Amino acid sequence: MSAAALAHPRLRAWPVTSRDRLALALWNAAEIAAATGGIASGEFQCSGVEMDSRDVRVGDLFIALKGEAMDGHRFLDKAFAAGASAAIVDRPVDWPHVLVQDTTAALHALAAAARERSPAKRIAVTGSVGKTGVKEAIFSALDRASRGQAHRSVRSYNNHVGVPLSLSRMGARAQYGVFEMGMNHAGEIAPLAEHVCPDVAVITTIAPAHIENLGTVDAIADEKAQIFTGLRPGGAAVIPADSPQFDRLRVHAEAAGADIYSFGRSKNARVRLLDAIPAANGGASLVTAQIDDTRLCYSVAEPGEHWIDNSLAVMATVYAVGGDLGAAGVALGEMGGLKGRGARHAISAAGGRATLIDESYNANPASMRATLAQLGQTPASRRIAVLGAMGELGEFSARFHEQLLDPIEAAHVDFAVLVGEAMEPLVRKMGTSHTNGLGNAPGFAHCAGPAEAIAALEEFGLNAGDAILVKGSNSVGLGRLVDHFVSRG
Structure with missing residues (x-):
C-alpha cells in the first residue's frame, strides 16, 4: 500500500461505481x-x-x-x-x-451498440436556426456539470452518415450525449431520431429554411417534429413557445407521449424569460428566467437577442435531464463564438483593428435578420455587411432576398457586399433605397463570388473601428473571405 493511502484513509474508501469498471x-x-x-x-x-x-x-x-x-x-x-x-x-x-x-x-450497427452499452442521457437537437450553437451550448453545460463526461457530435455531423458516426464515437463512460439532426427533405429526421433514441428532443425554432423542398413553413414544422418519434418512453420535448407553429409542435410532442418543456417569452412558457439586459457594448446579456418554481439569473456571452432565446432552450434541456442549472449558467457565460457561426476576429485595418463577425457557414431568412440585428447593436465607426445568397428557397427566393433591405437599413449598414446571383432582387431594391436610418442610402456592391467580394471589400477599405458581418449559405463559400482577412492578422 502506498504511503499516500496510509496517510489518507479516505483514498482507500473512495467509492467504486459500475462506471469505473467500464x-x-x-x-x-x-x-x-x-x-x-x-x-x-x-x-x-x-x-x-x-x-x-x-x-x-x-x-x-x-x-x-x-x-x-x-x-x-x-x-x-x-x-x-x-x-x-x-x-x-x-x-x-x-x-x-x-x-x-x-x-x-x-457503421449503423456500431452506433446502435454504442447507444445500448452507455447509460448516457441522450439529447437530440434540430431546428431551422441555431441548432449547432444550441447543441454546443448544451454540451458545454453538461460537460461542465459532469466533469468532462459529456459527448457531442462535432462540426455539423447531422445527416444519415454523421449521426451514426457521432453515436459510434460515444464512450461507454459518457454521462450525456448531444446530437444534432438536420434535414433538406421530408422523411429525413425520423430515421436520425430512431438512431439516437433520445431522452430529450429539442427544436430551436421553425423558419423557412429548405422551403424549396417542403413547400410551407407548416410542412417544415411537421418534419422537424418527427424528432419526437424517436423519444424513449417518458422522454421530454423542448419546443419554442413563441413560435407561430408552437401548437403544431405541441400536438406532435403529445402524440409521442412527451413531457413538454416550452421555452420563450410567452407567459405560458415553462422556461420563461423575465428580463434581459444586453451589455452596452453589444456583448454579454444578463438574463433572468423562471423555470417552474425556480428563478435563475445568468449571463450569456454570445451577443444578440437570438442568443437570449437560445439560452432558454439550453436551460430547458438541462432542466429536463436533471442537470446542474448553475453549471449551465456558468457555461453560457463563458461560451465563445463558433467558426462560421458567430466567431469574432480582430483583423488588420487602416489605423488599427476592425471586428469581423464570422457567420459564413449558413443562412436563411430568419438567421439573416437575427445577425443583421446583432450587427446593428455592435458599436462601430462603420457597419459593413457581406451577405451571401440564401439557398433552398425555391419560388420564394426573390421575395426573401428582397426583404433583406429592411433589416439592412435597421442595422444602419454603411456598405453591403451582396454575393451571388440570387441577390439580384435585393440589388435592384437597394438601387432605389433612399435611407439607412441616417438619411443616406447604404452603398453596395454586387459580386459573383468570394474572390470578387474580397476585391470589393479591399477597394472599399477597412478602417479601425469597423464591424464587418460575413453571412451566407455555405455553398457561397464566404469562409474563403473570412480566412483571407483573418490571415492578414
Missing part, C-alpha cells in the same frame, strides 16, 4: 466484431472512429464506407499512414481489420 478504450476488436457481426483479424484497440482518411488520428478505427462515386477502401493506405489502428472493410486487407458484408450497415 473500458477506457472506445472499442476493441471483439466489441466491434460482436456489434457488426464481422470477423476480426486479430486483437486491437481503438480510441476514435473516422470515415475520412484526411481526418484520421493515431488510434482511430477507419470505416471504409462506399458510396455511388467513392469507395473508402481506396484510402486505406492513407488512413493507416495517418495512424489508424484498424479498419472496418468488406474485403480482406493486410491491415488490422474487421471484415463485414456491408460497411455502412456496420
Whole structure:
C-alpha cells in the first residue's frame, strides 16, 4: 500500500461505481466484431472512429464506407499512414481489420451498440436556426456539470452518415450525449431520431429554411417534429413557445407521449424569460428566467437577442435531464463564438483593428435578420455587411432576398457586399433605397463570388473601428473571405 493511502484513509474508501469498471478504450476488436457481426483479424484497440482518411488520428478505427462515386477502401493506405489502428472493410486487407458484408450497415450497427452499452442521457437537437450553437451550448453545460463526461457530435455531423458516426464515437463512460439532426427533405429526421433514441428532443425554432423542398413553413414544422418519434418512453420535448407553429409542435410532442418543456417569452412558457439586459457594448446579456418554481439569473456571452432565446432552450434541456442549472449558467457565460457561426476576429485595418463577425457557414431568412440585428447593436465607426445568397428557397427566393433591405437599413449598414446571383432582387431594391436610418442610402456592391467580394471589400477599405458581418449559405463559400482577412492578422 502506498504511503499516500496510509496517510489518507479516505483514498482507500473512495467509492467504486459500475462506471469505473467500464473500458477506457472506445472499442476493441471483439466489441466491434460482436456489434457488426464481422470477423476480426486479430486483437486491437481503438480510441476514435473516422470515415475520412484526411481526418484520421493515431488510434482511430477507419470505416471504409462506399458510396455511388467513392469507395473508402481506396484510402486505406492513407488512413493507416495517418495512424489508424484498424479498419472496418468488406474485403480482406493486410491491415488490422474487421471484415463485414456491408460497411455502412456496420457503421449503423456500431452506433446502435454504442447507444445500448452507455447509460448516457441522450439529447437530440434540430431546428431551422441555431441548432449547432444550441447543441454546443448544451454540451458545454453538461460537460461542465459532469466533469468532462459529456459527448457531442462535432462540426455539423447531422445527416444519415454523421449521426451514426457521432453515436459510434460515444464512450461507454459518457454521462450525456448531444446530437444534432438536420434535414433538406421530408422523411429525413425520423430515421436520425430512431438512431439516437433520445431522452430529450429539442427544436430551436421553425423558419423557412429548405422551403424549396417542403413547400410551407407548416410542412417544415411537421418534419422537424418527427424528432419526437424517436423519444424513449417518458422522454421530454423542448419546443419554442413563441413560435407561430408552437401548437403544431405541441400536438406532435403529445402524440409521442412527451413531457413538454416550452421555452420563450410567452407567459405560458415553462422556461420563461423575465428580463434581459444586453451589455452596452453589444456583448454579454444578463438574463433572468423562471423555470417552474425556480428563478435563475445568468449571463450569456454570445451577443444578440437570438442568443437570449437560445439560452432558454439550453436551460430547458438541462432542466429536463436533471442537470446542474448553475453549471449551465456558468457555461453560457463563458461560451465563445463558433467558426462560421458567430466567431469574432480582430483583423488588420487602416489605423488599427476592425471586428469581423464570422457567420459564413449558413443562412436563411430568419438567421439573416437575427445577425443583421446583432450587427446593428455592435458599436462601430462603420457597419459593413457581406451577405451571401440564401439557398433552398425555391419560388420564394426573390421575395426573401428582397426583404433583406429592411433589416439592412435597421442595422444602419454603411456598405453591403451582396454575393451571388440570387441577390439580384435585393440589388435592384437597394438601387432605389433612399435611407439607412441616417438619411443616406447604404452603398453596395454586387459580386459573383468570394474572390470578387474580397476585391470589393479591399477597394472599399477597412478602417479601425469597423464591424464587418460575413453571412451566407455555405455553398457561397464566404469562409474563403473570412480566412483571407483573418490571415492578414
